Amino acid sequence: MPHLLLQDIAPLHDYGSPVIIAGPCSAETEQQTLDAARALCGIGVKVFRAGIWKPRTMPGCFEGVGDRGLTWLARVKQETGMAVATEVATVEHVRAALDAGIDILWIGARTTANPFAVQDIADMLRGNGTVTVLVKNPLNPDLDLWLGALQRLAGAGVNRLGAVHRGFSSAGSHLYRNDPQWHIPFELRRCAPQLTILCDPSHIGGKSEYVKSLSQQALDMGFDGLMIESHCNPDQALSDSAQQITPSVLKDILDGLVIRSGAPIEDELSLLRQQIDDCDRELLAVLSRRMSVSQEIGRFKQAHNLRIVQPARYQAVVNERIRQAAALGLPAAFVKQVIEAIHEESVRQQLNISNDQSNDQ
Ligand code: PEP
Ligand code: MN
Numbered sequence: 001m002p003h004l005l006l007q008d009i010a011p012l013h014d015y016g017s018p019v020i021i022a023g024p025c026s027a028e029t030e031q032q033t034l035d036a037a038r039a040l041c042g043i044g045v046k047v048f049r050a051g052i053w054k055p056r057t058m059p060g061c062f063e064g065v066g067d068r069g070l071t072w073l074a075r076v077k078q079e080t081g082m083a084v085a086t087e088v089a090t091v092e093h094v095r096a097a098l099d100a101g102i103d104i105l106w107i108g109a110r111t112t113a114n115p116f117a118v119q120d121i122a123d124m125l126r127g128n129g130t131v132t133v134l135v136k137n138p139l140n141p142d143l144d145l146w147l148g149a150l151q152r153l154a155g156a157g158v159n160r161l162g163a164v165h166r167g168f169s170s171a172g173s174h175l176y177r178n179d180p181q182w183h184i185p186f187e188l189r190r191c192a193p194q195l196t197i198l199c200d201p202s203h204i205g206g207k208s209e210y211v212k213s214l215s216q217q218a219l220d221m222g223f224d225g226l227m228i229e230s231h232c233n234p235d236q237a238l239s240d241s242a243q244q245i246t247p248s249v250l251k252d253i254l255d256g257l258v259i260r261s262g263a264p265i266e267d268e269l270s271l272l273r274q275q276i277d278d279c280d281r282e283l284l285a286v287l288s289r290r291m292s293v294s295q296e297i298g299r300f301k302q303a304h305n306l307r308i309v310q311p312a313r314y315q316a317v318v319n320e321r322i323r324q325a326a327a328l329g330l331p332a333a334f335v336k337q338v339i340e341a342i343h344e345e346s347v348r349q350q351l352n353i354s355n356d357q358s359n360d361q
Pocket of ligand 2: 025026229239240
């Protein structure tokens with residue numbers, strides 16, 4: 001099999017347009033897997049997903065049922081005729097999944113961030129023109145790691161290749177579980193115009209209530225399809241309980257999706273606006289984190305009987321920020337205004353703490 005370039009990778013045509021992949025985060029029991037598969041097949045889903053090897057951030061979480069889940073997926077395929085997809089992270093997973101007739105393998109965000117693991121998987125799949133491989137973006141917002149993983153697979157001759165955008169981890173509290181940073185998949189689109197790029201609104205949003213709006217947004221932005229987590233009883237799910245939706249909610253979402261032609265993904269202005277939206281989301285998250293620290297300081301000052309405004313510290317902060325901003329090409333007058341506004345709000349919040357505590361006494 002020749003070494004392929006990402007630009008040569010053709011779209012995945014045989015899973016419908018838009019491609020819809022749905023199923024539980026994890027296969028938990030044979031019954032739960034079959035119940036979900038039958039319900040999803042009943043609403044017209046053609047590709048079933050379920051994780052059986054779950055790389056979890058923290059030990060002690062549900063780490064999947066392992067190899068025995070493969071027979072459950074094989075049964076789903078045989079009974080419903082749906083194509084079946086599962087996550088692989090090691091060569092052993094790939095071998096077992098291929099032996100079980102799994103149609104689609106996906107490489108998860110934690111694995112995409114590890115070039116050794118991806119290369120091992122690519123070597124194992126060398127020359128395989130049958131299985132479909134989807135590469136989720138890495139946890140960190142690094143387009144090169146994502147591209148690199150796709151290139152390793154294309155380089156091994158894997159030609160049934162696609163990508164899944166599932167958002168990026170970031171510190172602090174945010175609206176969504178994973179920051180979409182839409183400009184990164186847009187840039188991937190520019191590098192690989194024919195590549196099938198799906199969006200995973202479940203992992204981006206992290207909450208079932210965001211799945212609908214993120215799905216529509218993704219299609220409006222030219223994604224080729226969606227990977228959505230669906231469980232018959234989301235409250236009881238052993239992983240990602242908050243973001244899973246029932247097959248019947250999924251049906252309502254799919255029925256309501258508006259498919260627009262002429263996706264604006266190539267529209268320069270909308271690309272730039274997405275970047276502004278991403279920046280504003282980051283700004284707000286940072287401001288909220290900064291205010292939490294201010295409140296902490298307020299409680300400390302209150303406990304130690306310190307004055308809220310310390311003029312020397314404030315002056316030092318303003319001077320230091322103006323100096324740092326100059327290095328970033330930001331004008332002093334503007335930065336001074338921003339810092340003053342932030343400081344004013346910090347003081348207001350610290351005064352509130354102080355007043356609340358005085359009132360309690
Ligand atoms: C998943 O799809 O259930 C999963 C673990 O995804 P990610 O690798 O995107 O976190
Ligand atoms: Mn999940």
